[in-house]
Amino acid sequence: MKMSFKRINLVVGVLFVGVVVLLALAGCVYTPYDPVDGDLMAKYGPPSAEHWLGTDEFGRDVLSRIMAGAGVSVAVSLGTVLFATISGTAIGVLTGYLGGWTDRVVMIFLESLMAFPGLLLALGIMAIIGPSKLGVVMALGLAYTPSVARIARATVFSLRQRDFVIASQAMGNSGLWTVTRHILPNCIAPLIIFSTSLFGSALLSESALSFLGLGVPPPAPTWGGMLSDGRNSMEQAVWLSIFPGAMISFALLGINMLGDAVRDLLDPRMKGAH
Amino acid sequence: MNQPLLSVRDLTIAFPCPEQGSRAVVKRVGFDLAQGQSLAIVGESGSGKTMIGKALLGLLPDAATVSGGSAVFNGRDLFRNTPADWRALRGTEIGMVFQEPMVSLNPAFRIGDQLTEGLVCRRGIGRAEARALALAMLERVLVRNPKDCMQRYPHEFSGGMRQRIMLAAVMLLKPKLLIADEPTTALDCVVQKEVLDLMLELTVQEGTALIFVSHNLSLVAEYTERVLVMCRGDAVETGPVKQVLSRPAHDYTLKLLDALPKRDPDAVPPPPKPPILEVRGLTVDYEAREGWFGKRQVRAVHPASFSVSPGETLAIVGESGSGKTTLTKAILGLLKPSGGAILFEGKDLLTAGKEELRSARRRIQMVFQDPYSSLDPRMEVGALVAEGLRLDDSLNRFEREARVAKALEDVQLGGAYAKRYIHELSGGQRQRVAIARALVVRPDIIIADEPVSALDVTVQKQVLDILVQLQDTYGFACLLISHDLGVVEQVSDRVIVMLRGHVVEEGTRDEVFDAPCHPYTQRLLQAVPELYGNREEGFRVETRKLPPARGDLRYFQPEVDGNQARKLVPLRPAGTGAAPHRAAVVDQAA
Amino acid sequence: MLSYALKRIVMALPTALIVSLLVFVMIRLIPGDPVTLMLHDATDPALVQEMRASLGLDQSMPRQFLSWSGKVLRGDLGNSVKTGEPVLELIVQHFPVTAQIVLAATLLSCLIAIPAGMVAAWRQNRWPDLSIVAGAIVLVSIPSFWVGIMLIWLFGVKLNWLPTFGFESVATGGWAALQYMVLPVIAITLTEIAALSRMMRASTIDVLRLEYIAHARAKGLPENRVMLRHAFPNAFGPTLTVIGLVLGHLLSGAAVTETVFTLPGIGRLLVESIYARDYPVVQGCLLFVALLYVFVNLVIDLLYPLFDPRIKL
Amino acid sequence: AELPEIRVAEAFDTPSSMPGHRSRNTTTDSITIHVAESLVALRNDLSVAPMLADSWKVSDDGKTYQFKLRGGVTFHNGAPMTSAEVVWSLNRMLDPKGESYCRNQYDGSKGAKVASVKATAPDAVTITLAQPNALFLQQLGNVQCPMAVLHPSSVDAQGKWVKPVGTGPYSFGEWRKGQYIQLRVYPGYAPRAEAPSGMAGAKKPMAHIRMVVIPDTSAQKAAFMSGQVDLIVADGENPPPKGPGWNVVVEQDMDANALLMQSKDPLLSKPEFRRAVALSLDMPALVKTLTNGNTVYNPSLVPVGTLNYTPAHAAGYAKNLEQAAKLLAASGYKGETIKIQTTKRYPDMYRLAVVAQNMLGKTGIKTEVEVLEWATQVTNFREGRFQMMAFTYSSRMDPAIMYGDVLGDKAVTPMSQWTNPEASRVLAGLKAEGDPAKRKAAFEDLHKRMIADVPMLHIYNSPVLIGVSKKLKGFEPWPYRRPRFFNVSKQ
Ligand SMILES: Nc1ncnc2c1ncn2[C@@H]1O[C@H](COP(=O)(O)OP(=O)(O)OP(=O)(O)O)[C@@H](O)[C@H]1O
Ligand SMILES: Nc1ncnc2c1ncn2[C@@H]1O[C@H](COP(=O)(O)OP(=O)(O)OP(=O)(O)O)[C@@H](O)[C@H]1O
Ligand SMILES: [Mg+2]
Ligand SMILES: [Mg+2]
Numbered sequence A: 001m002k003m004s005f006k007r008i009n010l011v012v013g014v015l016f017v018g019v020v021v022l023l024a025l026a027g028c029v030y031t032p033y034d035p036v037d038g039d040l041m042a043k044y045g046p047p048s049a050e051h052w053l054g055t056d057e058f059g060r061d062v063l064s065r066i067m068a069g070a071g072v073s074v075a076v077s078l079g080t081v082l083f084a085t086i087s088g089t090a091i092g093v094l095t096g097y098l099g100g101w102t103d104r105v106v107m108i109f110l111e112s113l114m115a116f117p118g119l120l121l122a123l124g125i126m127a128i129i130g131p132s133k134l135g136v137v138m139a140l141g142l143a144y145t146p147s148v149a150r151i152a153r154a155t156v157f158s159l160r161q162r163d164f165v166i167a168s169q170a171m172g173n174s175g176l177w178t179v180t181r182h183i184l185p186n187c188i189a190p191l192i193i194f195s196t197s198l199f200g201s202a203l204l205s206e207s208a209l210s211f212l213g214l215g216v217p218p219p220a221p222t223w224g225g226m227l228s229d230g231r232n233s234m235e236q237a238v239w240l241s242i243f244p245g246a247m248i249s250f251a252l253l254g255i256n257m258l259g260d261a262v263r264d265l266l267d268p269r270m271k272g273a274h
Numbered sequence B: 001m002n003q004p005l006l007s008v009r010d011l012t013i014a015f016p017c018p019e020q021g022s023r024a025v026v027k028r029v030g031f032d033l034a035q036g037q038s039l040a041i042v043g044e045s046g047s048g049k050t051m052i053g054k055a056l057l058g059l060l061p062d063a064a065t066v067s068g069g070s071a072v073f074n075g076r077d078l079f080r081n082t083p084a085d086w087r088a089l090r091g092t093e094i095g096m097v098f099q100e101p102m103v104s105l106n107p108a109f110r111i112g113d114q115l116t117e118g119l120v121c122r123r124g125i126g127r128a129e130a131r132a133l134a135l136a137m138l139e140r141v142l143v144r145n146p147k148d149c150m151q152r153y154p155h156e157f158s159g160g161m162r163q164r165i166m167l168a169a170v171m172l173l174k175p176k177l178l179i180a181d182e183p184t185t186a187l188d189c190v191v192q193k194e195v196l197d198l199m200l201e202l203t204v205q206e207g208t209a210l211i212f213v214s215h216n217l218s219l220v221a222e223y224t225e226r227v228l229v230m231c232r233g234d235a236v237e238t239g240p241v242k243q244v245l246s247r248p249a250h251d252y253t254l255k256l257l258d259a260l261p262k263r264d265p266d267a268v269p270p271p272p273k274p275p276i277l278e279v280r281g282l283t284v285d286y287e288a289r290e291g292w293f294g295k296r297q298v299r300a301v302h303p304a305s306f307s308v309s310p311g312e313t314l315a316i317v318g319e320s321g322s323g324k325t326t327l328t329k330a331i332l333g334l335l336k337p338s339g340g341a342i343l344f345e346g347k348d349l350l351t352a353g354k355e356e357l358r359s360a361r362r363r364i365q366m367v368f369q370d371p372y373s374s375l376d377p378r379m380e381v382g383a384l385v386a387e388g389l390r391l392d393d394s395l396n397r398f399e400r401e402a403r404v405a406k407a408l409e410d411v412q413l414g415g416a417y418a419k420r421y422i423h424e425l426s427g428g429q430r431q432r433v434a435i436a437r438a439l440v441v442r443p444d445i446i447i448a449d450e451p452v453s454a455l456d457v458t459v460q461k462q463v464l465d466i467l468v469q470l471q472d473t474y475g476f477a478c479l480l481i482s483h484d485l486g487v488v489e490q491v492s493d494r495v496i497v498m499l500r501g502h503v504v505e506e507g508t509r510d511e512v513f514d515a516p517c518h519p520y521t522q523r524l525l526q527a528v529p530e531l532y533g534n535r536e537e538g539f540r541v542e543t544r545k546l547p548p549a550r551g552d553l554r555y556f557q558p559e560v561d562g563n564q565a566r567k568l569v570p571l572r573p574a575g576t577g578a579a580p581h582r583a584a585v586v587d588q589a590a
Numbered sequence C: 001m002l003s004y005a006l007k008r009i010v011m012a013l014p015t016a017l018i019v020s021l022l023v024f025v026m027i028r029l030i031p032g033d034p035v036t037l038m039l040h041d042a043t044d045p046a047l048v049q050e051m052r053a054s055l056g057l058d059q060s061m062p063r064q065f066l067s068w069s070g071k072v073l074r075g076d077l078g079n080s081v082k083t084g085e086p087v088l089e090l091i092v093q094h095f096p097v098t099a100q101i102v103l104a105a106t107l108l109s110c111l112i113a114i115p116a117g118m119v120a121a122w123r124q125n126r127w128p129d130l131s132i133v134a135g136a137i138v139l140v141s142i143p144s145f146w147v148g149i150m151l152i153w154l155f156g157v158k159l160n161w162l163p164t165f166g167f168e169s170v171a172t173g174g175w176a177a178l179q180y181m182v183l184p185v186i187a188i189t190l191t192e193i194a195a196l197s198r199m200m201r202a203s204t205i206d207v208l209r210l211e212y213i214a215h216a217r218a219k220g221l222p223e224n225r226v227m228l229r230h231a232f233p234n235a236f237g238p239t240l241t242v243i244g245l246v247l248g249h250l251l252s253g254a255a256v257t258e259t260v261f262t263l264p265g266i267g268r269l270l271v272e273s274i275y276a277r278d279y280p281v282v283q284g285c286l287l288f289v290a291l292l293y294v295f296v297n298l299v300i301d302l303l304y305p306l307f308d309p310r311i312k313l
Numbered sequence D: 001a002e003l004p005e006i007r008v009a010e011a012f013d014t015p016s017s018m019p020g021h022r023s024r025n026t027t028t029d030s031i032t033i034h035v036a037e038s039l040v041a042l043r044n045d046l047s048v049a050p051m052l053a054d055s056w057k058v059s060d061d062g063k064t065y066q067f068k069l070r071g072g073v074t075f076h077n078g079a080p081m082t083s084a085e086v087v088w089s090l091n092r093m094l095d096p097k098g099e100s101y102c103r104n105q106y107d108g109s110k111g112a113k114v115a116s117v118k119a120t121a122p123d124a125v126t127i128t129l130a131q132p133n134a135l136f137l138q139q140l141g142n143v144q145c146p147m148a149v150l151h152p153s154s155v156d157a158q159g160k161w162v163k164p165v166g167t168g169p170y171s172f173g174e175w176r177k178g179q180y181i182q183l184r185v186y187p188g189y190a191p192r193a194e195a196p197s198g199m200a201g202a203k204k205p206m207a208h209i210r211m212v213v214i215p216d217t218s219a220q221k222a223a224f225m226s227g228q229v230d231l232i233v234a235d236g237e238n239p240p241p242k243g244p245g246w247n248v249v250v251e252q253d254m255d256a257n258a259l260l261m262q263s264k265d266p267l268l269s270k271p272e273f274r275r276a277v278a279l280s281l282d283m284p285a286l287v288k289t290l291t292n293g294n295t296v297y298n299p300s301l302v303p304v305g306t307l308n309y310t311p312a313h314a315a316g317y318a319k320n321l322e323q324a325a326k327l328l329a330a331s332g333y334k335g336e337t338i339k340i341q342t343t344k345r346y347p348d349m350y351r352l353a354v355v356a357q358n359m360l361g362k363t364g365i366k367t368e369v370e371v372l373e374w375a376t377q378v379t380n381f382r383e384g385r386f387q388m389m390a391f392t393y394s395s396r397m398d399p400a401i402m403y404g405d406v407l408g409d410k411a412v413t414p415m416s417q418w419t420n421p422e423a424s425r426v427l428a429g430l431k432a433e434g435d436p437a438k439r440k441a442a443f444e445d446l447h448k449r450m451i452a453d454v455p456m457l458h459i460y461n462s463p464v465l466i467g468v469s470k471k472l473k474g475f476e477p478w479p480y481r482r483p484r485f486f487n488v489s490k491q
């Protein structure tokens, strides 16, 4: 019972995430219908033999859109996570290691960025590079960067006191070497854990941005966009909300469980070291 | 007295294990304990001592199960207890003092609340009365100013103080049995002695039975009546302390006793050589923040001077927080000293250029106290050792690999070990990796900060042996820091004693150990009894006998003479050694 | 402690300055200005010039910034372009709405999430833990606007129990105010519970491994006392940080929830003024939000010593 | 007994309670039509009817208007309405310091230029224009920027707006910003005797009104279906489903939905290409999908069902893929992707863009829908920065205004869509033209020229679905989208 709980996390996490990834890959090569070009005469079709998950307001096949949307949603979330993790880690590790004034100044910037509303950030970025997936990735990525930086910085602070970092300095190693060979690898674990939870947030935030009209530009389908569009036609076409909603929850469930499992796997206490 | 208070039979404790289903860590252990009696459980690390104690309180980790045996306490089998029964038993019937004083008190609670809550919850005593009892108990454990103490938080106390408070908290409930799990391993010897004396006194006064878990055989010999020796979950020997320790029947017990550090009487001090490292009047200050933007200097090391010669081992001993680590950090350039000079081969490191400093650093290597935290957990052993050579341009790849292999061989970790990670090694092996890492660059000086205090006796012996042997081979100077006098006595050539940042005595090992002068040194040496003897003659516990110190000097005592001028004066005419035996006295001339 | 607070407030000034500057530049970089928006599809070049001039938008950006910050220093946040109302007044009108809902929701989620997290940790890997963790994961995976719309349809339309929009201040509306609060508060709570309970569970598990908990149990204390008096204060620290972050975030803009439930809060004010390019309002709001952030974090920091006496301010 | 209160959902709060102060939106107009009145009013067919003026005389040169005011009318504060207030109101609007958004309608920059306004007697007012203007009377009674007659107590001593004190059937009640605006029945209101039509005739207030601000469309629908509001202007695509407690009525509006084409763009500058676009679209089908058959294809800028609409305006483009292909080849189109700008703020625009993209794709014209935030799109529209754009013009009271906004020299006013000097001359000739028949003929002429030039594609006038609770009695739609609540009672 005790062990199996941990396994449930891992098994369900891997399974769900696997399904989503497969769906995304499948969506790239094949969809039953064109996901952006619908049959205008067949709009709001309920699930049927031809359209398993029904059609939307432009007669587009919901299944095809979900499949195509998987790729877009996963790509956008992944891009966001990579963006935030890489930039956040770089900033956090560097300032955490250097400390002093650099740290203080960068922290003030990060704090400002945190107080900055995501919407304005998204608007600004969209204005500069035009509405696009990249814009969403940058806006969300920038919005998440401070949190990642904070975590990285906190980890570095605690690592800096660890003897092996001091030992590296005592050996006469340069700061760059110490950071890249000793500090960075040891930050990875908490950052991986945080990144998995970020992935879920990114998926959700994209839908919130769509809700405010700033998401991935239509007609490219994303689950978040589909869900936020579907809310208007809830009485006449419930399936437009149910299926993308279910997919988001499904993916998030998978990601969160996988994240929990990864955390357990990376937890040294679970390894029986010591 | 014919009915023992606690009677353990065939106790077996197991953990689930993926490969075999379950793994017993305590195997069919049995013993009896009568009221008021004391029993020691000894054995190397991981032998299952703590598990026995926790099992008796029903506090085993979730994964562990008692898979067999019984423990009859006061006529009832403990392992048939319901959760409610356990709660009724804990504290009032069986109390436990834990190993780590630093983490055993709740940091978020006032001492007073932690002391009285047991009384209020378990004995149904009113608050006011509970307070009075707690105050009385604090007085008994010799806490200064008990009233004030009740209002304070644990972090405001030193380790020794906390351990006394713990003891008070447990004894307040007047348990019939006290289990003390390594209650003093984290403390320095002077404090250790104070706490143990107190514990014994309390149990004797209250008639409490005692189970004392320890790996320190000398302490066991001094403080308990009976002993149970554990080896990998088996009870290998049990009986009265005097008998077991002086005439051990089991090989394992003998091995434990053999591993006790001792002075090698045949060792000849190395001939004096010009010093390779000389520290002159080194002082170190820490900055303490105060108020708004204010800063205050706190002196951690007062002017200290000493020197080490090639091939020599200089030991620095002293209470916890006396500035030993700070001193080494300053030498390594990890801290900026506020004054003095550090001469390495005659050149001052403090004024040296960057390049010089780097090359000097490569020739001074450090072995840290805790091998687990001083070695990067994400690097293979081979890579860790090779890292030291990275900055040496004179070697090509093959030479480098050869050097690494040799270094690992030197510490007896040849072959496959190079591919392992740190968490795949035992404590002793880890520390050997740390030594190999220092050795690989063929340094002139190795600084070892408490290199063996995290290891248990048998492993400690291995590591020390290797260190001594390597020093003979390579002839490096060694700066050894330790609070374990046995270790120092075994390996050092000369000794420096520190107290609150001051050097209070210095001399050769024999001078300091046989004829200490400063009162603190004397206290230190007499604090803990030691086991003397050998296989043939048997072992006995003895407190060190010391000749009286020179009484005509006014010794400098930082607690009392804090701000007075001081100086080190030679105690006897200088012998053959480079530095004479000296002690700190108050400089009346100043 | 007072000096610490003062220091933090002084440290907030650069943050405020940077936020102001960023906002000032950013909002002017986005295409569209208030004048164009007001004129929409009507042809009128002369009027555009005139309105621009009257709003001071024809000056150079640094000059605009200087004159704006000069006024801010004198306590004047300017007037809304759209309505001419003083920005400060707008903030004073809208913020209490957000504060009321968000504080109630945060309180409620703490009341639910913290015990749930502790129970899960206490019964780690048994069925209560399993169900709480699974519940939290499910909750965390539902978008907040979706929760809001579902609540509206269920309780407003289908069951017709509660109003689906509108707002009353508790101060003036009394009991009637509560029924307006129920749905938005539940919507925010549902999404916050998950994060908080997960955090609380993790930190409680860490604390329960510590020696002083074993010591408390060894004294024979009842489990509820062990959990409440010994584990809680120590496990609450990390959760408090998260509460602070969440609170700062929510107070500065529960824009989605406010839109769904039609609450005239600061989040919606901000979003709408961004859409309308009402520069003074956006700038004023963001300055306020940045200071709010600093303030919330300060309060949280000042609360820490209550739970951990080791922390000295 | 307290009168019932009609609740109507509005998507946005009014920026200001005053007619045309600083800025306005539809909510402001809704307030104005209930609270204030002008000298004249528009009927359902947008013809001019008396309101505060019983009668008027226009001089032969078309510059002087003499109004005879109606007697017995009081403001909400009880004061009688006289020529002094009319003069005050118009002067106030013309005063640059008054910050009136509507000033341009009266100072000559957009509409007529008022030279002077004089009270010749307590019940007589004379307005003199600098030039004759055929639309002046209509503008006085327009829904947007009417010449609302207000009492001077509408402003405070410093001249700042307080709240409108008008003569309408409702007085301005409580305004909770961002939440609701309350209009209360004015008991002292004396309705006119004529039959009600549009804004004209008898207006009897029968219940208080509360305009509640609900920005989110699904929240609006939820509020409507749960009976918390009595009337919503529904999203045409997703109206409330059939229910026992409400009806959904269709109102033919004048908002103009069009597909714009930027003739400055190298590709779109070719008339062949623009025509190819027009011929690629199956307009009737397009309108049918977009409006669920609630309106028809209208190629003309003259709204269907209004005074100036004649059968000639029905002539538009018929889908002809063969010819489109030929024209494409002639224009040298090589499969470049064209961006259609649109916004999600207004679902109609978004859907138009998506459906157009769908249809154009079938002829081989590659397009990409670019969804912009509204403010960005408006800016692009005004600066002419687009290739194609789905855009909705809000309703204008007269086609001449609409043509005026569309026609122009792109070099001078980048927001003009159609540059054709000949057509501009025809339009200019209409300025002072009061003869209805001549006006009709001119509009037909303009339409013919526009179809020939293909500067933009007007597609349909929005049909509006209004959800009306069955508790409301007497509600009637009209072409101006703002629901009117006089003569409406609530049970
Ligand atoms: N939670 C656990 N899971 C699995 N094995 C454990 C756990 N806790 C302890 N063990 C194992 O049980 C054995 C006995 O541990 P125990 O703590 O009793 O040793 P000990 O004799 O007290 O050692 P030390 O002197 O280091 O305190 C060890 O081999 C240890 O690895
Ligand atoms: N970073 C620091 N800032 C301020 N004071 C410090 C710092 N590090 C150590 N100290 C203080 O300096 C003194 C000497 O500390 P040091 O670590 O050198 O002692 P030590 O002799 O190595 O003790 P131990 O045996 O416990 O390792 C102590 O009083 C300690 O509290
Ligand atoms: Mg142990
Ligand atoms: Mg130390």
Ligand code: NI
Pocket (backbone or CB within 6 Å): A001, A002, A003, A004
């Ligand atoms: Ni199990």
